[in-house]
Amino acid sequence: MLRYALKRLISLLISLAVASVVIFAVIEVAPGDPASFMLGVNAQEDTLAALRAELGLDVSKAQRYFNWVGGMLVGDFGTSYTYRTPVSQMIADRLWVSLPLALYALTLSTLIAFPAGIYAAARRGKPGDLTVMGATQLGIAVPNFWFAMMLVLIFAINLRWFNAGGFAGWDQGLWTGLHSLTLPAIALALPQAAILARVMRSSLLDILGEDFMRTARAKGLSRRQALWRHGVRNALIPVLTIIGLQFSFLLAGSIIIEQVFYLPGLGRLVFQAISARDLIVVESVVMLLVFAVITVNFLVDLAYAAVDPRLRSRT
Amino acid sequence: MSLLQIENLSLSIHGADILKKVSLSINPGQIVAVTGESGSGKSMTALAVMKLLPSGAQAQGAIRLEGQDLLTRPEAKMCALRGAAIGMVFQEPMTALNPVKTIGDQVMETILIHKAMPPPQALARAQEVLTRVGLPPDRFPLSRYPHELSGGQRQRVVIAMAIALRPKLLIADEPTTALDVTTQAQILDLLKGLVREYGMGLLMITHDLAVVADMADQIAVMRRGEVVESGATAHLLRNMRHPYTRMLFEASGHQVSLPDAADPRPLLEVTQVTRDYRLPRKGLFGTPGHHRAVDGVSFTLNRGERLGLVGESGCGKSTLTRAILGLKEVQSGEIRLDGQPVFSGHRPNPAVRRKMQVVFQDPYGSFNPRHRVARLITEPFHLLDTPPTGSERQDRIAEMLTAVGLSPDDAGKYIHEFSGGQRQRIAIARALIIRPELILFDEAVSALDVSVRAQILDLLAELCAAYDLTYLFISHDLSVVRTITDRVMVMQAGRIVEQGETEQVFSDPQHPYTRTLIEAAPVLPEIGTHVA
Numbered sequence: 001m002l003r004y005a006l007k008r009l010i011s012l013l014i015s016l017a018v019a020s021v022v023i024f025a026v027i028e029v030a031p032g033d034p035a036s037f038m039l040g041v042n043a044q045e046d047t048l049a050a051l052r053a054e055l056g057l058d059v060s061k062a063q064r065y066f067n068w069v070g071g072m073l074v075g076d077f078g079t080s081y082t083y084r085t086p087v088s089q090m091i092a093d094r095l096w097v098s099l100p101l102a103l104y105a106l107t108l109s110t111l112i113a114f115p116a117g118i119y120a121a122a123r124r125g126k127p128g129d130l131t132v133m134g135a136t137q138l139g140i141a142v143p144n145f146w147f148a149m150m151l152v153l154i155f156a157i158n159l160r161w162f163n164a165g166g167f168a169g170w171d172q173g174l175w176t177g178l179h180s181l182t183l184p185a186i187a188l189a190l191p192q193a194a195i196l197a198r199v200m201r202s203s204l205l206d207i208l209g210e211d212f213m214r215t216a217r218a219k220g221l222s223r224r225q226a227l228w229r230h231g232v233r234n235a236l237i238p239v240l241t242i243i244g245l246q247f248s249f250l251l252a253g254s255i256i257i258e259q260v261f262y263l264p265g266l267g268r269l270v271f272q273a274i275s276a277r278d279l280i281v282v283e284s285v286v287m288l289l290v291f292a293v294i295t296v297n298f299l300v301d302l303a304y305a306a307v308d309p310r311l312r313s314r315t
Numbered sequence: 316m317s318l319l320q321i322e323n324l325s326l327s328i329h330g331a332d333i334l335k336k337v338s339l340s341i342n343p344g345q346i347v348a349v350t351g352e353s354g355s356g357k358s359m360t361a362l363a364v365m366k367l368l369p370s371g372a373q374a375q376g377a378i379r380l381e382g383q384d385l386l387t388r389p390e391a392k393m394c395a396l397r398g399a400a401i402g403m404v405f406q407e408p409m410t411a412l413n414p415v416k417t418i419g420d421q422v423m424e425t426i427l428i429h430k431a432m433p434p435p436q437a438l439a440r441a442q443e444v445l446t447r448v449g450l451p452p453d454r455f456p457l458s459r460y461p462h463e464l465s466g467g468q469r470q471r472v473v474i475a476m477a478i479a480l481r482p483k484l485l486i487a488d489e490p491t492t493a494l495d496v497t498t499q500a501q502i503l504d505l506l507k508g509l510v511r512e513y514g515m516g517l518l519m520i521t522h523d524l525a526v527v528a529d530m531a532d533q534i535a536v537m538r539r540g541e542v543v544e545s546g547a548t549a550h551l552l553r554n555m556r557h558p559y560t561r562m563l564f565e566a567s568g569h570q571v572s573l574p575d576a577a578d579p580r581p582l583l584e585v586t587q588v589t590r591d592y593r594l595p596r597k598g599l600f601g602t603p604g605h606h607r608a609v610d611g612v613s614f615t616l617n618r619g620e621r622l623g624l625v626g627e628s629g630c631g632k633s634t635l636t637r638a639i640l641g642l643k644e645v646q647s648g649e650i651r652l653d654g655q656p657v658f659s660g661h662r663p664n665p666a667v668r669r670k671m672q673v674v675f676q677d678p679y680g681s682f683n684p685r686h687r688v689a690r691l692i693t694e695p696f697h698l699l700d701t702p703p704t705g706s707e708r709q710d711r712i713a714e715m716l717t718a719v720g721l722s723p724d725d726a727g728k729y730i731h732e733f734s735g736g737q738r739q740r741i742a743i744a745r746a747l748i749i750r751p752e753l754i755l756f757d758e759a760v761s762a763l764d765v766s767v768r769a770q771i772l773d774l775l776a777e778l779c780a781a782y783d784l785t786y787l788f789i790s791h792d793l794s795v796v797r798t799i800t801d802r803v804m805v806m807q808a809g810r811i812v813e814q815g816e817t818e819q820v821f822s823d824p825q826h827p828y829t830r831t832l833i834e835a836a837p838v839l840p841e842i843g844t845h846v847a
Contacts, residue, residue: 211410217367218405219425219476220398222391229424230413308415309460 001312004305012298019290024065027283055081055280068283077284082276087284090269095288097167098258098266101181101188102250108189109196109246116193117200117239122227124205132197139194148187148260155183165262184261188254192246199242203235210234236307244300248293252285316382318343318516319364319484324376326356326363326540333359334540336376341516341533343483346507348519348531348548352563352764353735356540357520361486364518365403366393380484399429402477406489408470412461418445418472419457425479444475448505466628467498474505481513488520495627495791500835503530522764524567525794525837528552536560552840562766568839569769570798571776577619582785583639583753588612588648590634608634609645610809616753616787621779623800623817624789625832631809632789636757639787641668653752669698672746676758678738682730689726692716692745699749715744718781720774736767740774747782754786760795772799793836797821805829 035051036043052058056067056078071078077087120132156164162183170177207213208231216226255267266285273281305311317340326334334356341347349357362368364378366385378385380400385393397403405411412421419441426437442452448471461469470490477485487506491499507530510517521527527534528548535545536559544557555561589611594604609631616622626632637643639650641663650657652667672695675681682691689712696702703711713723719740730738739759746754760768772795778784790796796803797817804814805826813826824830 211405211407212413214367215403215405215411215473215476216413216424218365218397218403220394220396220428221424222394225428230416233415234413310414310462 001305004312005302008298008301012294015294016291019294020069020287021065023283023286023290024068027279027286028061028064055079068280072284072287078280080273080278080281082273082278082281087281090281091266091284091288094264094266094269096170097181097263098251098254100177101185101254101263101265102247104178104181104185105188105192105250105254106243106247108185109193110243112189112193113196113200116197118204118227118232120197120201121204121208121231122224124208129201132201136194136197139190140198142191144187144191145256145260147190148184148257151183151187152260165260167263181263184254184257184263187257187260188250192250196239196242196246200235200239203238204231207231207234233307237304240300240303240307244296247296248289251292252289317341318345318381319518320377320379321360321364322377322379324360324363324374324378326359326368326372326374328369328373329371332540333372334363337537337540337542339533339535339542339545341484341518343516344510344514345533346510346517346519346531347533347535348521348527349535349537350521350524350527350563351537352522352766354539355537357522357537358488359540360537361403361488361518361520364484364486365397365401366390367397395429398425398477398482399431399480400482401484401486402480402482404470404473404477404485404487404490406492408466408473408493411473412469414461417458417460418450418455418464419459422457422472422475422479425476429480431480440479441475444479445472447509448472448475448478449501450475467494467502470494470498470502471505474502474509478509478513478515482515484516484518485509486518486520489522490519491526492521492523496793496832497627497835499526500837503837506530523837524564524765525839528840529837536563564839566765566769568794569765569772571772573621573776573799573801574780576617576621576801577783579617579620581615582618582620582653583616583787584649584651585615585635585639586613586649586651588635588638588645588650590631590638590643590645607809609638611648612806612809612811613648614804614811614814616785618752619783619785620802621784621800622787623796623803624787624806625791625793625796625803626806627791627832630806632806633757635806636673636755636787636789640671640673640755665698669695669749670752671755672749672751672753673755673757674739674742674746674759676761678735678742678762681742682738684730686729687726688716688728688730688741691730692726692741692748694745695749695751711748715748716741718747718778719744720770734767736763736770739763739767739771743771743774743778747778750782752785754784756786756788756790758790759788761790761792768795775799793821793833794839805832 035048035055035057039048039051049058056064059067068078075088077091079085080087080090083090116132116136120129123129152164155161163180166180168176168180208227213226213230216230217223221229252266252270254265255271257263258265258267270282270285273285319341321337321339324334324337325332337356337360339347339349349360351357359368363374364385366388368374374386376386380396385396388396412418419438422441422445423434423437426432426440427434431437432440441457445452445455445457450468450471455464455468461472464472490506491502494502503526506517509515519530531548533545534548534551535542536557537543538559544551544555544560551560555564588609589607590609591605591607594606612635624632624635634643638645639657641657644658644661652670655664655667657664657667692712692715693708702708712726716723716725721737721740721744730741733741742759760771763771788796788800800817802815803817803820804811805820805828806812807828813820813824813829820829821833824833
């Protein structure tokens with residue numbers, strides 16, 4: 001198990017190093033000089049040169065890459081070209097919204113999807129299964145911003161249980177913070193839950209057809225006991241993969257939902273930074289997201305091994 | 316009163332009749348074998364007793380266990396019976412165990428689910444039954460997972476689960492079909508011992524008549540959902556009444572006569588071939604170990620000769636086959652066909668490759684279901700520099716389909732329109748169409764029913780006469796190899812331990828391993844003299 005984890009860890013570090021080079025290269029070759037963009041078309045050549053020096057753009061590309069990576073390792077992400085504030089501070093503020101939102105949505109999605117998927121699989125072809133499948137079809141087809149608007153209409157405007165948008169901040173207390181993230185989390189979770197429930201159902205149906213399920217029934221387990229004791233854990237592997245992918249998506253892909261609920265999240269930050277040619281912010285956020293995705297994959301790999309003993313010994 | 320009494324059991328699944336008025340009975344301590352070809356309904360009979368039938372199944376008649384009717388018994392009460400009063404062992408030990416639970420947990424589950432005893436005693440019982448089936452906990456700890464055990468060991472775990480609560484009735488559905496002969500002999504011995512020791516009734520489902528004759532007190536022969544003949548084993552073997560029973564026994568021991576081989580001129584020369592596989596590293600910085608799959612193998616296959624290769628799973632048969640086909644490079648040694656090396660440098664030699672073809676075991680998995688037969692059997696044409704086209708191609712297709720006993724009209728059909736035996740004929744047509752110098756048959760008749768197998772063996776003998784075939788016939792089935800080859804090689808742990816004239820090797824084996832194999836293989840009783 002330890003060797004398996006170590007191997008995964010080494011592959012994680014290599015992926016990170018490769019990703020950092022790729023991100024740096026892609027963003028550097030993109031046209032547009034941040035200094036001239038910031039100062040406008042009429043800027044003097046010597047002012048531009050001074051700004052480039054200040055932004056650290058006047059050294060060689062390799063030097064700039066190492067400055068960037070070296071800075072990130074000690075938590076220094078550089079200074080935003082447009083806002084003139086430390087990027088690390090900007091990201092940290094946004095991360096305190098986006099990360100809890102992603103985790104909240106993922107928890108909701110899992111809590112909805114697991115029972116729904118298992119219920120549908122256990123009643124394959126019966127009305128209960130068809131209902132769940134119909135609902136998930138709808139959940140996948142309808143875009144999440146539409147859910148978001150409906151939630152606002154019902155729970156914020158009509159029932160007045162929640163605020164229609166904005167984030168109160170964690171300094172108001174955990175409950176207040178969670179309260180203002182609830183509607184966006186539900187809007188994000190519903191389509192994800194629909195996908196996850198379908199994966200859970202089909203994975204479990206595959207497992208229900210396995211020989212060892214019949215063995216379990218021959219031992220005297222009821223259908224339900226066999227499903228829970230032998231089916232669910234075996235069905236988890238594909239489900240874990242999807243959960244990992246969904247977390248990565250939720251962390252950065254919630255830009256529309258952030259816009260609908262007026263949340264100061266990472267998605268909006270990236271959007272603004274790209275519009276403003278604030279390359280250092282874009283680079284840093286992208287790198288952070290890559291880091292998150294690779295780390296989540298690492299955790300998913302460890303979860304595989306925890307679920308399936310065959311992976312532990314194969315290494 | 317019999318232990319199990321099946322009376323006029325009829326079964327339909329979604330309206331299709333599966334069983335028709337099946338009757339049989341088992342007494343305590345008795346072994347009853349149900350035999351027949353695939354689709355005869357023997358497994359469904361077993362599943363009906365367990366009431367583990369597929370959805371949509373409708374059963375009529377009566378199944379009584381110690382006088383109590385099971386068909387009318389509600390599901391909750393059936394759960395209480397399964398595992399406790401009736402145990403069941405399945406065919407496929409590789410998939411019959413849950414891969415994510417330890418063997419100890421899985422054996423204990425049988426005991427705990429029936430609340431038969433508290434957990435500490437259940438643990439002791441699990442250890443006891445695992446020891447009884449030959450897996451003592453000091454060598455096979457209860458914390459082992461199924462993937463850490465071999466096929467035979469897994470089947471022992473399945474048996475331990477089935478007998479943990481000493482059921483009165485044990486049902487074994489093809490319990491040894493997936494196992495090697497020596498393992499099969501051990502498992503059959505174990506089952507016989509358990510029946511004697513516990514006084515259980517054993518309902519054994521098997522297609523292997525040699526196993527039936529060896530094990531059973533009573534035999535029921537099934538065909539298309541009906542019991543066509545049943546009775547005490549010795550009596551039934553002496554006086555077979557139903558033609559189907561006779562046909563089954565004759566097909567099982569089917570003999571073919573091969574035409575004489577031509578003058579020995581070497582075709583395939585294998586010299587000191589060795590192939591290693593790397594094992595995973597022991598430590599993070601340890602050097603990886605090696606497993607020698609093929610170890611210094613040398614042999615010559617002459618033109619027109621039919622050579623057999625036998626051995627148990629993992630002995631290196633498949634690796635050797637792949638090396639000969641040029642699919643796997645070897646570390647040392649040389650393989651030459653017609654004087655040319657199979658590998659030129661690190662690439663397969665196309666000039667040699669087009670002189671060889673192979674027929675695989677699985678007639679279902681070895682065809683692309685989206686292509687028509689004409690395209691499937693002409694696949695080897697891509698090996699030729701100038702493949703035949705137009706009418707010449709049509710003629711070749713027609714000739715080959717006729718040669719393997721099909722009709723030229725079959726060229727336009729898809730593979731799903733054919734039975735397993737017909738598919739194997741198409742596989743042979745595909746191998747023959749470029750007139751290869753050498754054909755490899757890799758367990759080519761192992762998946763077939765005995766009657767179909769007999770037909771395919773006849774076909775091979777005919778083709779030998781018509782096309783002067785040279786082949787290497789790889790199989791674990793000794794009786795088939797005995798009739799279809801001139802010479803045989805016995806492989807064990809990567810080495811050829813014995814080779815010689817087939818009849819000579821079988822009647823007077825020299826190597827102890829060959830003797831073990833031949834002794835372990837169940838023998839079909841001599842019935843020919845008694846058949847009217």
